[in-house]
Amino acid sequence: MPATDDEIKEKYLERAIRELNGLSRELQDCQFCPRGKLMPVLGSGHPQADILMLKHAPTAAEIEEGVAFYGRAGNALMKSFKRLGIDPLVVYGTLCVKCPTAEPDQAAEQCVGRLAEEIAIVQPKIVVVMGEPALRVLNGLELPLSRAVEPREGEIQAFTPSIDALHVPDIDESLDEEGAKQRFWRAFRMLSAWYDDLPPY
Numbered sequence: 153m154p155a156t157d158d159e160i161k162e163k164y165l166e167r168a169i170r171e172l173n174g175l176s177r178e179l180q181d182c183q184f185c186p187r188g189k190l191m192p193v194l195g196s197g198h199p200q201a202d203i204l205m206l207k208h209a210p211t212a213a214e215i216e217e218g219v220a221f222y223g224r225a226g227n228a229l230m231k232s233f234k235r236l237g238i239d240p241l242v243v244y245g246t247l248c249v250k251c252p253t254a255e256p257d258q259a260a261e262q263c264v265g266r267l268a269e270e271i272a273i274v275q276p277k278i279v280v281v282m283g284e285p286a287l288r289v290l291n292g293l294e295l296p297l298s299r300a301v302e303p304r305e306g307e308i309q310a311f312t313p314s315i316d317a318l319h320v321p322d323i324d325e326s327l328d329e330e331g332a333k334q335r336f337w338r339a340f341r342m343l344s345a346w347y348d349d350l351p352p353y
């Protein structure tokens with residue numbers, strides 16, 4: 153008897169959960185970055201999210217909890233999603249540099265390269281890339297059939313044949329000053345029209 157669409161979706165979800173759990177174990181065992189007793193900061197959200205939020209490096213709150221987008225950035229994004237009418241359950245958030253190193257730009261290439269595996273597991277329809285350092289990392293992954301995302305804030309661009317990209321300012325740098333908040337919001341709200349155009353299946 154052939155599997156129903158729901159059963160097939162369930163199998164894909166189970167596989168994504170299994171693969172993300174495997175990636176988390178690999179990250180926790182990783183010896184490349186000098187993080188001492190601190191644990192890596194792991195991605196969080198739906199394992200098959202339509203929207204993947206990408207920041208460069210963790211804040212102190214994220215390091216303490218071990219979860220990406222924990223704290224002020226996550227709270228601000230939740231309010232933004234509500235304002236835009238986007239279901240937060242279709243979102244996954246992660247970092248380019250998962251190990252809490254003193255100098256994020258010095259993170260081991262092997263560690264940062266795991267982002268490509270994470271994107272392949274989640275298979276988002278869009279990556280919201282926050283800030284220039286994260287943009288450099290994303291473009292440096294050279295995913296199959298990808299094209300460089302230009303540093304044009306607030307513009308939906310084709311990243312791969314199946315993934316779009318939206319470049320916005322770094323949210324952590326946008327929360328303390330009104331002009332920076334406005335700049336982030338102007339770019340980020342472009343996600344609303346993109347989300348509204350998603351097919352209903």
